[in-house]
Amino acid sequence: MTPRVLISDKMDPRAAAIFRERGIEVDEITGKTPDELAEIIGDYHGLAIRSSTKATAKLLDHAKNLKVIGRAGIGVDNVDIPAATQRGIVVMNTPFGNSITTAEHAIALMFALARQLPEADASTQAGKWEKNRFMGVELTAKTLGLIGAGNIGSIVASRALGLKMKVVAFDPFLSPERALELGIEKVELDQLLARADFITLHTPLTDQTRGILSSEALAKTKKGVRIINCARGGLIDEAALKDALDSGQVAGAALDVFETEPVTDSPLFGTPGFISTPHLGASTTEAQVNVAIQVAEQMSDFLLLGGVTNAINMPSLSAEEAPRLKPYMALAEKLGRLAGQVLGDQVRAVSIEVEGAAAALNQKPITGAVLAGLMGTYSQTVNMVNAPILAKERGLDVKEVRHEREGDYHTLVRVTASTPGGERCVAGTLFGNSAPRLVDIFGVAVEADLAGHMLYIVNNDAPGFIGKLGTALGQAWINIATFNLGRRAAGGEAVALVAVDDPVTPDVVAKLCALEGVREVVPLSF
Ligand SMILES: NC(=O)C1=CN([C@@H]2O[C@H](COP(=O)(O)OP(=O)(O)OC[C@H]3O[C@@H](n4cnc5c(N)ncnc54)[C@H](O)[C@@H]3O)[C@@H](O)[C@H]2O)C=CC1
Ligand SMILES: O=C(O)C(=O)COP(=O)(O)O
Numbered sequence: 001m002t003p004r005v006l007i008s009d010k011m012d013p014r015a016a017a018i019f020r021e022r023g024i025e026v027d028e029i030t031g032k033t034p035d036e037l038a039e040i041i042g043d044y045h046g047l048a049i050r051s052s053t054k055a056t057a058k059l060l061d062h063a064k065n066l067k068v069i070g071r072a073g074i075g076v077d078n079v080d081i082p083a084a085t086q087r088g089i090v091v092m093n094t095p096f097g098n099s100i101t102t103a104e105h106a107i108a109l110m111f112a113l114a115r116q117l118p119e120a121d122a123s124t125q126a127g128k129w130e131k132n133r134f135m136g137v138e139l140t141a142k143t144l145g146l147i148g149a150g151n152i153g154s155i156v157a158s159r160a161l162g163l164k165m166k167v168v169a170f171d172p173f174l175s176p177e178r179a180l181e182l183g184i185e186k187v188e189l190d191q192l193l194a195r196a197d198f199i200t201l202h203t204p205l206t207d208q209t210r211g212i213l214s215s216e217a218l219a220k221t222k223k224g225v226r227i228i229n230c231a232r233g234g235l236i237d238e239a240a241l242k243d244a245l246d247s248g249q250v251a252g253a254a255l256d257v258f259e260t261e262p263v264t265d266s267p268l269f270g271t272p273g274f275i276s277t278p279h280l281g282a283s284t285t286e287a288q289v290n291v292a293i294q295v296a297e298q299m300s301d302f303l304l305l306g307g308v309t310n311a312i313n314m315p316s317l318s319a320e321e322a323p324r325l326k327p328y329m330a331l332a333e334k335l336g337r338l339a340g341q342v343l344g345d346q347v348r349a350v351s352i353e354v355e356g357a358a359a360a361l362n363q364k365p366i367t368g369a370v371l372a373g374l375m376g377t378y379s380q381t382v383n384m385v386n387a388p389i390l391a392k393e394r395g396l397d398v399k400e401v402r403h404e405r406e407g408d409y410h411t412l413v414r415v416t417a418s419t420p421g422g423e424r425c426v427a428g429t430l431f432g433n434s435a436p437r438l439v440d441i442f443g444v445a446v447e448a449d450l451a452g453h454m455l456y457i458v459n460n461d462a463p464g465f466i467g468k469l470g471t472a473l474g475q476a477w478i479n480i481a482t483f484n485l486g487r488r489a490a491g492g493e494a495v496a497l498v499a500v501d502d503p504v505t506p507d508v509v510a511k512l513c514a515l516e517g518v519r520e521v522v523p524l525s526f
Pocket of ligand 1: 075095099149150151152171202203208209230231232280282
């Protein structure tokens, strides 16, 4: 089926062109209300957005076919990530495409504050020529306080150092080595507030950063500080900022982002020393081309090849790795499904081992596929994206083991499930590097394809059993496609894995269970 993508925010046309070139149907529909979007979202497999579209849990409830949300930009606070993850939707962004542009906007606003450029422009164009009103400050030798020294913060730092400023940074995750490399001084927040002539914010909005410039923090700043926010509204308490501007504690503030957007009215508007732009940080031709191309390529790789790049809610899997991992993921999913169908909800812990050639691969997608198979037996909506969190929610302990050595098979995936009754293990290999084959079912060696409808039967190894089983299935008009047998020891426990053409109903299962010597019958489907 041809995947369909909706672009719901203004995006460079190259995004749509890439989707089309790669054979994906694309609609560009911007400016819809949440309700209007909810009406159409069900038709799409991909949603490409910037910051205007709000991908809320309510919207995602309507997104029955959605597999991926691509954010052409950095901040994903307009996406309900837990809700997307629960629904098995991958969320990806483009973490570097607009960083330079946003850093440049912060620097532009710093200059605008230092020389009161917007006010001077307005006054001059009003014919006033107020040369004496606009006395500025130099940037050279001033201290710039960076709150957040990640991608954008560190670009701002390098530009500020070029302007001969001193740069201090508060970022709990900034290592001393990285600070040294950037040529900046790592400080605590209070030190930054006390020392900075200019403060610029470059953190995401989180529970820790919300209101980081509160009225208490503003009171600790150097009198006459100038503040720039090109990160996220909500980092600064806007009411407190208004008071600080009015009192002169803060000499100037430039906001590109606001607590509520779009903002059409604010107590800050018209305050002397206040400058604003309408969330323009990423709005340059270059940045928009970068993020549009990146998001379209990433989403296409995912929808067409299963490649996962820059995902917020699942491990990466490059488009090059994806084809090599695909048969392993199919094998892993089947093994997880087999274990889940036979062991049901008795599984308390699961260990996923890769051996031989499989050990050279990225193990996370293999683990994700085992969990998706295992949990898929309890939940309809489980997939690689939400399986790890569902497993965590169920308290399932997951272990990954990698054996470089080659065992009996050149490549092997083994799934060991811990149940109250002990450890139960299934394992499989790939024939010809592509065809999944089961080689071990709970300690009994077999060689079987796991496909379609099957029966897992445990019985006492005794002459005549296979005949009775065939007769019982024949009487129920169930055709046997393939038959695989294995046993622990002659005359002991035997296992039959029977592929059948049709699903086996509970009444037939009951009849099979009644056959002499039968210990267990589980209908399977793959
Ligand atoms: N105005 C606009 O149009 C744009 C805004 N942005 C926003 O800029 C912000 C920064 O983006 P990037 O630099 O790419 O992100 P990043 O993830 O590379 O850097 C964020 C930094 O904040 C630091 N941080 C996290 N919690 C912190 C805390 N409690 N206190 C101090 N530092 C903390 C992190 O350690 C990290 O170094 C994001 O919020 C992003 O959404 C990004 C692009 C355009
Ligand atoms: O990339 C980001 O985080 C931004 O805030 C840019 O927002 P935008 O894509 O310009 O609406």
